[in-house]
Amino acid sequence: MENAGIVTVNTKEGAKWGWFIQFPGEAPLFFTQSIGLSAGLWPSKEFELAEGYEVEARLYYLLIRDYALARLAGSALSRRDLVQKIRLSAMCRRLLARERQYLSDGVRPEGHPRIGAIIEEVVAALEARGYVDDAAYAEEWIAAQERRRPKGKLMLRSQLRQKAIDREIVDRLLEDYDEEGACRAAAEAFLRKGKRGQALIRSLASRGFSAAVVYRIAPRLECEYESEGE
Numbered sequence: 001m002e003n004a005g006i007v008t009v010n011t012k013e014g015a016k017w018g019w020f021i022q023f024p025g026e027a028p029l030f031f032t033q034s035i036g037l038s039a040g041l042w043p044s045k046e047f048e049l050a051e052g053y054e055v056e057a058r059l060y061y062l063l064i065r066d067y068a069l070a071r072l073a074g075s076a077l078s079r080r081d082l083v084q085k086i087r088l089s090a091m092c093r094r095l096l097a098r099e100r101q102y103l104s105d106g107v108r109p110e111g112h113p114r115i116g117a118i119i120e121e122v123v124a125a126l127e128a129r130g131y132v133d134d135a136a137y138a139e140e141w142i143a144a145q146e147r148r149r150p151k152g153k154l155m156l157r158s159q160l161r162q163k164a165i166d167r168e169i170v171d172r173l174l175e176d177y178d179e180e181g182a183c184r185a186a187a188e189a190f191l192r193k194g195k196r197g198q199a200l201i202r203s204l205a206s207r208g209f210s211a212a213v214v215y216r217i218a219p220r221l222e223c224e225y226e227s228e229g230e
Contacts, residue, residue: 006046006047006048007021007023007048008021008022008047009022009045009047018030018031019035021052021059031063035063035066040058057118061118064122065122065126067092068123069131072126072132076140077137078137078141078164080164092115092119095115099112099114099115134166138169138173141160142156142174149186150186151209153177156174157174158208180216183209187217187221188221200218
């Protein structure tokens, strides 16, 4: 095949304008002008195949980085949650499907970008710049739970571990957590909903409060609540 090892770059494919990278034997890959310029593309550029894969990797890095920054602009995310959102994005699903096809066909070209590795590279760079901080995220998440839906240490610990927050971070943040104050706030909400006796106890236990805290707070608070209502 003529020019079998040459990768070409053009700015027009049919009626569509942008950056089109043509790898031998594949459909052209489209990238926006801003991404292409950031990666150092220009019209009618030609690359040897190995360099073409390096350029492709840079383009994917920029695409994934911009997607990650857009997600982080909306809300704080843990490292695990960010990686999951990236991998589930339509863009990465297509890239990963293409990668799986290479593997299933047994014809993955040497040097072809590995999407999983690029995702990890992007997230590591964002961590280094402070955009992703599991400790700050976990602290903010605990405060939000305390405001909206008070929970006990058992549930908070379990949910943070499910988010892959490091055990040392979780232990440190929960060391000074006011579980009795959170239990009292939760109990007051349940009392307003008509929960009494064992129903109140079970409701607090379902929020992850320890038995010792529940039995110390619930009976006393229920008595106070009933006394105020008389």
